[in-house]
Amino acid sequence: MTCRQPLTPVLRQLTRTTSFELGRQSSRSQASSLARTAAKASAASGSRRCFSSSQPRPLKATASVRQAQSKDDFTSTKYPEIKRDERFASLTPDHVAYFRRLLGGNGSALIDGVTGEAADDLAPFNSDWMRKYRGHCQLVLKPSSTEEVSKILKYCNDNLLAVVPQGGNTGLVGGSVPVFDEIVLSLGRMNQILEFDEVSGTLVAGAGVILEVADQYLAERGYIFPLDLGAKGSCQLGGNLATNAGGLRLLRYGSLHGTVLGVEAVLPDGTVVDDLSRLRKNNTGYDLKQLFIGAEGTIGVITKVSIQCPQRPAAQNVALFGLASYENCQRAFREAKSQLSEILSAFELMDEGSQALVHQVTGSKRPLESPYPFYCLIETSGSNVDHDSEKLQNFLESVMEQGIVADGTLAQDETQLRSLWSWREGITEALGHLGGVYKYDVSIPLSQMYQLVEDTRARVAEAGLLGDGEEHPVRAVVGYGHMGDSNLHLNISTRRFDARVEQVLEPFIYEWIAERQGSISAEHGLGLAKKKYIGYSRNPTMVGLMKQIKRLYDPKGIMNPYKYI
Amino acid sequence: MSALRILVPVKRVIDYAVKPRVNKAQTGVETAGVKHSMNPFDELSVEESVRIREKKSAPGGVEDICVISAGPTKAQDVLRTAMAMGADRAIHVETKPDDDLEPLTVAKLLKAAAEQQKSNLVILGKQSIDDDANQTGQMLAGLLGWPQATQASKVEFGEGDIVSVTREVDGGVETVRAKLPMIITTDLRLNEPRYASLPNIMKAKKKPLEKKTLADFGITGEKRLKVLKVMEPPPRQGGGKVEDVDGLISKLKELGAI
Numbered sequence: 130m131t132c133r134q135p136l137t138p139v140l141r142q143l144t145r146t147t148s149f150e151l152g153r154q155s156s157r158s159q160a161s162s163l164a165r166t167a168a169k170a171s172a173a174s175g176s177r178r179c180f181s182s183s184q185p186r187p188l189k190a191t192a193s194v195r196q197a198q199s200k201d202d203f204t205s206t207k208y209p210e211i212k213r214d215e216r217f218a219s220l221t222p223d224h225v226a227y228f229r230r231l232l233g234g235n236g237s238a239l240i241d242g243v244t245g246e247a248a249d250d251l252a253p254f255n256s257d258w259m260r261k262y263r264g265h266c267q268l269v270l271k272p273s274s275t276e277e278v279s280k281i282l283k284y285c286n287d288n289l290l291a292v293v294p295q296g297g298n299t300g301l302v303g304g305s306v307p308v309f310d311e312i313v314l315s316l317g318r319m320n321q322i323l324e325f326d327e328v329s330g331t332l333v334a335g336a337g338v339i340l341e342v343a344d345q346y347l348a349e350r351g352y353i354f355p356l357d358l359g360a361k362g363s364c365q366l367g368g369n370l371a372t373n374a375g376g377l378r379l380l381r382y383g384s385l386h387g388t389v390l391g392v393e394a395v396l397p398d399g400t401v402v403d404d405l406s407r408l409r410k411n412n413t414g415y416d417l418k419q420l421f422i423g424a425e426g427t428i429g430v431i432t433k434v435s436i437q438c439p440q441r442p443a444a445q446n447v448a449l450f451g452l453a454s455y456e457n458c459q460r461a462f463r464e465a466k467s468q469l470s471e472i473l474s475a476f477e478l479m480d481e482g483s484q485a486l487v488h489q490v491t492g493s494k495r496p497l498e499s500p501y502p503f504y505c506l507i508e509t510s511g512s513n514v515d516h517d518s519e520k521l522q523n524f525l526e527s528v529m530e531q532g533i534v535a536d537g538t539l540a541q542d543e544t545q546l547r548s549l550w551s552w553r554e555g556i557t558e559a560l561g562h563l564g565g566v567y568k569y570d571v572s573i574p575l576s577q578m579y580q581l582v583e584d585t586r587a588r589v590a591e592a593g594l595l596g597d598g599e600e601h602p603v604r605a606v607v608g609y610g611h612m613g614d615s616n617l618h619l620n621i622s623t624r625r626f627d628a629r630v631e632q633v634l635e636p637f638i639y640e641w642i643a644e645r646q647g648s649i650s651a652e653h654g655l656g657l658a659k660k661k662y663i664g665y666s667r668n669p670t671m672v673g674l675m676k677q678i679k680r681l682y683d684p685k686g687i688m689n690p691y692k693y694i
Numbered sequence: 695m696s697a698l699r700i701l702v703p704v705k706r707v708i709d710y711a712v713k714p715r716v717n718k719a720q721t722g723v724e725t726a727g728v729k730h731s732m733n734p735f736d737e738l739s740v741e742e743s744v745r746i747r748e749k750k751s752a753p754g755g756v757e758d759i760c761v762i763s764a765g766p767t768k769a770q771d772v773l774r775t776a777m778a779m780g781a782d783r784a785i786h787v788e789t790k791p792d793d794d795l796e797p798l799t800v801a802k803l804l805k806a807a808a809e810q811q812k813s814n815l816v817i818l819g820k821q822s823i824d825d826d827a828n829q830t831g832q833m834l835a836g837l838l839g840w841p842q843a844t845q846a847s848k849v850e851f852g853e854g855d856i857v858s859v860t861r862e863v864d865g866g867v868e869t870v871r872a873k874l875p876m877i878i879t880t881d882l883r884l885n886e887p888r889y890a891s892l893p894n895i896m897k898a899k900k901k902p903l904e905k906k907t908l909a910d911f912g913i914t915g916e917k918r919l920k921v922l923k924v925m926e927p928p929p930r931q932g933g934g935k936v937e938d939v940d941g942l943i944s945k946l947k948e949l950g951a952i
Contacts, residue, residue, distance in 0.1 A: 237941040250940065271940075317938060443727070448892075496889045525892055537892035541775045542731030543711035545889060 204262045204308050204657070211691055213309045217291045220268055220310060224290065228270055231280055237318065242267040254313045257306050258299060259561075262657060264307030266293070273318040275393060275401055275432045281314065282430065283399030291687050292397075294426035296368025297339065299360035301568065302656030304372065304425045308691045316367045319432060322346055330438040331390060331407045336367025336431050353441040355382035359554055367431045373423030375652030380613035381474040381510065382439055385422055391435035392418040396428070397683045405435050420678065425654055426689045428682035442474070442510030444517045447546045448525065450537040451501030455579040458503050460533045462575075462612055465507055468524040472517050475508035475613065477553045480582065482607035483560075486622065487552055490559035496538050496549060505612065506553050556609055560622050563604065567621040567630070569638055572648040575615045581641060582608035582619055585634070589621070592633045602627035616651040639665040657692045696855060696874060697757035700743045701813035703804055704736040704761050704776050706769045707824040714824075716924050722794075723824075723924065732772040735819025737779075737887040738880040742849060743817055744780030745885060752851040758782055762807055764800065766791045770903060777898035778890035784903045785811075793915050797825075801833035806911035808838065814875040815857075820845050831879035841872035845881040 205211065218224075222244045232238035240250045256263040272278045285292050291311040298305050307313055319335035322343065330352050334343060340361040344354040356369055358376035368374075370392065373385050382388060391406035404418045421431050452458050458478055465473055481502050488495055497504075511517040521539070528534040540546035560566045573581060586606040589595045595603045603623050610617040619638070623630060639649055643665040650659050650666070663672060675694050679686075708714050709731045714723040732740075740761065747756035761776040763769045764787040773784035787803065789795065795803070808816055821828035835842035843859035847867070850858045855874040860867050862881065890898075908915055936942045946952045 237937045237944070240940065250943070271938075449889075450892075494886050494888075497891070526896060529892055529896070534892070538889040539892065539895055541778075541890055543709040543729055544731075544734075547711065549889075 202260070202263050204264060204303070204306070208308075208657075211308060214291070214686070214690060216289060216685075217687070217690075218289045220290065220312070224284075224288065225268060227284060228268070228281065231284075232270065232272060232277060238271050238273070240269040240271075254295060254298070254315065255307065257301075257303060259301065262303035262306040262308075264293075265310050266307040266313050267310055269313045269315055271315045271318045275319075275395065278314070278319075278395045278430055278432055279399045279401050282395055282397050285312065285687055286397045286399065286685055289685060289687065291690050292430075293689050294367075294371070294430045296336065296365035296371070297360065297363040298368075299364045300368070300372060300656060301570075301653045302650070302658035304654055304656030304689070304692055305368065306657075308657065311690065314430060316365060316430070316432070319367075320365075323433070325350065325352075326407070329407075330440070331435060332438050333391075333405065333407070333433065333435045334366055335433055336365060336370075338366050340364050340366060340369060347438055348441060351441050352438040353378075355388040355436065355439055356385065359557065366434050366436075370422050370431050370434055371424060371426050372654045373652075375611070375614065375616065377475055377477075377611070379652075380476060380611065385436075386419055388437050389418065389422060389434065390437050392421050392431055393433035394418075394421050394429040394431045397685065397688050401432075402429065405433055407435055409437060420682075423654070425656060425693050427679060427693045428688060430688075440512075442512060444509075444511050444514040445474075445546065446509045446517055446521050447540045447549050448507045448521065448537055449496050449549050449552070450505045450507070450528070450534045451497045451499075452503040452505060452533070453501060453535050455503060457533050458505055458579075458612065459575065460531075461505055461528055464528055464531075464533065465524065468527065469507075469509055469520055472509040472511040472520060473507070473613075474510040475506065475611075477506040477610070478579075478612040478617075479504045479506070479553055479556065479609040480579070480607055482605045483556050483609045483620070484552060486563060486605060486607065487555050487559040490562050491551075491555060493548070493551075496552065497536050499536070501535055504552075506549060508550075553609070556607075556618075556620075560607075560620055563622055565623045565626060567623070567634060568653075569619040569649075570616070570651050570653040571619065571638075571642055572614075572616050572651040573642060573645055574647070575612070577645055578610075578612070578615060578617050579608055581617060581638070582606060584641065585619060585621070585638060588637060589630070589633055592629065594627070594630055594633065599624065602630055614651075636662075636665075642666070655693050660692055660694065663694060696814060697754045698746065698752050698815050698874075699758045699811065699813045700746070700756065700760070701804070701808050701811055701816045702736070702739045702743050702759060702761045702776065702781065703800070703816070703818050703830070704740065704763050704772050705733040705819070705822045705824075706730050706763065706765050706772045707733045707822055710734055710823060716926050720923050720925060721921060730768065730771075732775055733819050733822045733824075735821060735823070735880055735882075736772075736776075737819075738882070738884050739817040739819055740776045740779050740781055741885045741887040742846075742880060744888075746849070746851075747780070751849075753853060754855075758811075760785065760811055760813070762787065762804070764789055764795055764803060764908070773903060774895075774898050775890060777901045777903075778895040779888060780894070781901075783901055785906060786903060787906050787908060787911070789908065789915065795915060796917060796919060797827045797829035798833055798918070799913060799915060800830050801837055803908065803911050803913050804830070804834050805837045806913065808834075810911075815878070816840075816876075817878045817880060820879040820881055831877055835877040838875075838877070840875050840877050842877040842879070843870050843872060844879040846878050847881055847883040849878060849884070 220243045225241050225243045240247050242251050254269045255266050270281055272281060292314050293307045293311045294314045295305045296316055316337040319337035321335045323333040325332050327350055347354055355378060356374060356376050357378045358374055370385055391404050393405045394402045462476055465476055481500050509517050509521055540549050589603050589606055595601055602625055603621060605622045607620050608617055639662050642649055648666045649662050709729040712729050717724045743759045746752055759781045760783050761773055761781045762785040763773050770786050773786055777784055818831040845861045846859045847862050848860035856871060857876060858869055858871045859878060860869045936945050
């Protein structure tokens, strides 16, 4: 999962409602230009992975709309080395009839492209929001209870039908999108909030609850969901857990491995794993629920979640700094931790390159008068406005006086607070508007974190690929991310697809990270995109143990095949 | 041309981004524990005053920018913000927490303040986003007997104390011209307020902030209007509900709508 990736619910609605004329036009015209981008991509030697197509604005339908469903943008065409596992059965009308009986004839429960025509309805389940991946799924099942999930999986396991569990489908690595004709198991109807304890703050909810809905529910009761990210309007709790999503509040509230108290999951053979504990402390045996967190649906399907929610902070402040060097960003971070300690809730880093691109796309007024090489966004959250403001004022004065910070601003009202955040949150979207982006989500020890951006930039420039003119395929190499978590987003914004770019980037970046004991996937997961690079961050013993676990839980390998490990 | 002495009234209101809630007694909106900030139209007034100085658009220059607010102690926060944006000094007229001043009272207060401060230009927001009265500027012009240009989208200065103000009206723009001293009220397209920079936020702490009371201006907070009841708009009558998007699509198909 990405952090605050700006996927608005509106956008999703647009792609989902393909049967409306307007929706159809927009999504088709999007699809068509994307298909063109992708076609170029695959034409040039089948390259592929991190090249994400932009999300072009829907203009109006043109003649090329009819060719929108080009064969070239299927994942299977782009990655010819991935072959369909022939052990898996193909769907037959008998299978569909079984599922129809199981789930009832209700139009909400099943989308059937096996016995009828449903390409438009299936489309949103077959591709991700960046349109990097597209599968051939013919059947979407939408169970509304754990029991139904259990029966579906048992049937699939017995009949060797491959399954892809899917939540909000907002991932960036293709983990929730089918590759071939896997059945999509959408958890969207399991969207009930089941219980909430107003004293302890324990929330129990179905896997299909949308993150923002859960957070709104908690807000009304004075609590906050311990996870926040850009896709919150679409992503679902089950998917958040399955990908161990990180996001913006991780610095303050920790990872889901800590906040999740219990999980209910269904194994491929239909066994319901009821570990829906509401207890913070439970040292009785192996903590098996942790295996499901971050497993990306490869060993079972998460159906319910029990999570510890903290008190919602009453006071929030946001400040933005301009700094002269990365060295100073580190000093500012040290100072922030020591002076703001318990109220510090986010410390984000953006470089000038990323901010210039946001400015270029949005045209918004820049918060600071003159540009600086680096910017840091600091958020504090606490219970007492006056206490926080005083602390923050002292901190601001001290970093200004010490010369750590060259300039800065403090949000004076809620509108400014949101607009300062938009300079951090809007980066992904701005880059998307400009063209294809190679995205790397990595963890690197803090002292060397920005070095990766500089080294990559130098390498791309040396190869003559980086520049202002149209003749250079690369527009900019930028870095931003969660400084508080040593998590960097390295983005290479391109003007067009050029095979040389990827040759320069890979495996260079992965090797660079491996040398420094970093992680090639900090919070986005492995999915299809990073499956083959796991070796750069995990040794063979670790990968071997992971494979044993996969075999133990999913002996027939029907869960989310072709991905992860 | 005479040097400008600008008076900028600012009001502390419930933050623009916060959804106001009616209190249980239905006598007003809930203000306790709700985030407050400067009325957005007043931010435009402050910004415009500072720009007139920075861009040297007035031939006589800007001698003084004074911000004034009447309200509880917390109103000093918005005065500090205004000074961080570039105002020179501030006057805080302290009122009791639930002392809600009516537009006429505010206009009388501002009349006294403008005379005391020897102001020759008063730039006000066209309205405050809490009461939406859109009266204070006009009443003040009446009380002072000064010309007024309301809902300004552009302000220009000429020779001989002439000020031209462009205002957006139905079907186009209208340009009015008047001589100082005068009143201008601001509208959204006038400018884009700046972010207060950290060095300026710190400097603002040291700028003078005078504390006064209504009595200092010879004003009593008498009320002419009485609020009878405050109510939320009635909730919309709902239609049918489908479970999700696909449910909606099959429903629409069933109805033959698509």
